Amino acid sequence: GLDAFRYFLLREMVFGLDSEFSEEALVARINADxxxxxxxxxxxxxxxxxxxxxxxxxxxxxxxxxxxELKNEALQLPDAYATFMLELGMHKGLIAVWxxxxxxxxxxxxxxxxxxxxxxxxxxxxxxxHIVESLKVISALIWPVMPETAExxxxxxxxxxxxxxxxxxxxHAWGKERPVKALSKAPHLFHRIEKKEKPQxxxxxxxxxxxxxxxxxxxxxxxxxxxxIQKAEPISGSSNLLKLTVDIxxxxxxxxxxxxxxxxxxxxxxxxxxxxxxxxxxxxxVESRGMVLAAEDESVVHxxxxxxPAAPGSKVR
Numbered sequence: 001g002l003d004a005f006r007y008f009l010l011r012e013m014v015f016g017l018d019s020e021f022s023e024e025a026l027v028a029r030i031n032a033d034x035x036x037x038x039x040x041x042x043x044x045x046x047x048x049x050x051x052x053x054x055x056x057x058x059x060x061x062x063x064x065x066x067x068x069e070l071k072n073e074a075l076q077l078p079d080a081y082a083t084f085m086l087e088l089g090m091h092k093g094l095i096a097v098w099x100x101x102x103x104x105x106x107x108x109x110x111x112x113x114x115x116x117x118x119x120x121x122x123x124x125x126x127x128x129x130h131i132v133e134s135l136k137v138i139s140a141l142i143w144p145v146m147p148e149t150a151e152x153x154x155x156x157x158x159x160x161x162x163x164x165x166x167x168x169x170x171x172h173a174w175g176k177e178r179p180v181k182a183l184s185k186a187p188h189l190f191h192r193i194e195k196k197e198k199p200q201x202x203x204x205x206x207x208x209x210x211x212x213x214x215x216x217x218x219x220x221x222x223x224x225x226x227x228x229i230q231k232a233e234p235i236s237g238s239s240n241l242l243k244l245t246v247d248i249x250x251x252x253x254x255x256x257x258x259x260x261x262x263x264x265x266x267x268x269x270x271x272x273x274x275x276x277x278x279x280x281x282x283x284x285x286v287e288s289r290g291m292v293l294a295a296e297d298e299s300v301v302h303x304x305x306x307x308x309p310a311a312p313g314s315k316v317r
Contacts, residue, residue: 003146004030004190010090010145011098027193034190037101038138038149044108045131046156046186052117052124055182057158060129060175061122067130070107071174073100074137078171081141090145097141104134132157132183133175140166149189156184223277224293224316226306227252232264235284242267243286248274249313255288261301273304273316 008029013019049057063071077100084093108131116124136157143150143163154162158179161170170177231245235255242264244254254274258267273293280289293304306314 001148003149004034007034007094007142007145011094013091015088015090024195027195030190031192033098035188035192037098037105038142039189041101041105041108041138042135042153042156043186043188045128045135046183048113048117049128049132049183050185052113052128055158055184057129057132057179057183058125060126063126063130066107066110067126070103070130070134073103074134075172075174077137078141078168082168085144093141094145097138100134101138104131104138107131107134129175132179136166136177137171140168140171152189153186156186158183221277222275225249225274225276226310226312226314226316227272227274227292228312229267229270229272232262232267234259234264235286238284241284241286244292246272246274246290246292247312248276248290252276252289253287254290254292255283255286256292258292258294258301258303262303270303271305271309271312273306 005026008026011033012025012029049055077096080096081093084090084096107127111127113124113127113131116127135153136159139150139153139157143166147163151163154166158181159166159177160180161177225248227246227248229244230247230251233243235241235243238259240257240259242256242259242262244256244267246252246254252274275291275293278289278291280287282288294301295304296302
């Protein structure tokens, strides 16, 4: 997706310097930063609000030191982010955002909302409000790089201001803007990309051989017949093509690239194997209705012939 690719470019590469791109590096960023860090944070947070409060965010209670620490980190982040962006240090701005994402994830582990849901609902409300406010800050700061993802998160949060409407100064008003609708249970924003294991050399060769194999039904579709060449004529404008008239129980005109290998007179009366149900094709203005089969050995071509005379039209099985 565009958001993921744009994130990779601005996070992985330093603006103004040469950089490298690889699919492996892109997949690593998507899996680690987007699917694991951001995606899991949004999904688990909104799922808890949905499960504990049916999406209706409660009013917070008195904060503890751990809550104030997270809030202060969130309030300082927009200014640091703005400074990095003004210096064209886009990768530094995104590093700062992802450092904060890590702190929110650590906050969740420390406060254990799943335990509070059973023991202290008032404390749970404070914790969930701090998580949701943190998501609002994150969504606003990733918007310049990942607008679709940011606006999806803001929609899940039930915010009235979205996208460009959310200014940096709005992020200093902690808890001021309440959701205007119930918070959604967010789907996964990004899915992990599983790397396909490359087969070993022997396995690869075996797989290629298997892919080339045909069934008996495939072979039975081929209409191979013994034919007798009745006439061989040069084709005007070509040094290698011959126009062959072949008797396979009926006369067929076949174009073959064997003029440099066989004299016309030695071909007359020669029996060959002909693929009779090949789709007709026009070569040098001559319609060819079939193909004579040949074997190639060190650039020398040998027409395939039966080891004893056979009636024209005899089917090869």
